Amino acid sequence: MNNNVKTSLKHSLSKIESMQNAITKDKNDRATVDQVLDPRTLIILHKLIQLEKINVMHGCISTGKEANVYLADGRCKEFSTSEMIPESDPNLEYAIKIFKTSILIFKDRARYVEGEFRFRKGHCKGNPRKMVKLWAEKEVRNLKRICQSGKIRAPWPYFLKNNVIIMEFIGHDSVAAPRLKDAVIGTED
DSSP states (O other): OOHHHHHHHHHHHHHHHHHHHOSOOOGGGGOOBTTTBOHHHHHHHHHHHHTTSOSEEEEEEEEOSSEEEEEEEEOOTTTSOGGGSOTTOOOEEEEEEEEOOOTTTOGGGGGGTTTOGGGTTOOOTTOHHHHHHHHHHHHHHHHHHHHHHTSSOOOOEEEEETTEEEEEOOEETTEEOOOGGGOOOOSOO
16 A cells, blocks of 8 residues: 555544544544545445455545545455466455545436436435445446446456445556557457
């Protein structure tokens, strides 16, 4: 983990611990880092590290209007099948997608679930955290469908908790594969 991320995580985790002991609550209790690392999200990441699901979380590899994606190392057998983990490889690379929980960042989220059967009875307009959780669940379902089709290379989602998805990292040696719009593709391909 690079020093900036490590320092930021340590600072945020110590802040969370002190907040849990505090009786009064204020606006600082909901503060976020990088628009995604709020206290609840940091607790999820801390538990994943404690449970050795991931070993190291590196810096941000992609940002967007709805989420940030971070690179992480680990060797969790629950995330991968045994044939995918070579014995000589001590760590695997994972992508951790963390959806932004602040409603101010992406106000138009509701437009993306309107008209979909699963959200016909509403989509938690008044509770942005529930809306983000629904959005993450929808993303996992879509990723699984894409992977199972076998027609398009997409990351397999291994773990979902609230607004955090741990998925397969597509790339090599900590360098992400190019996005489709950035890929150099010949005319035959």
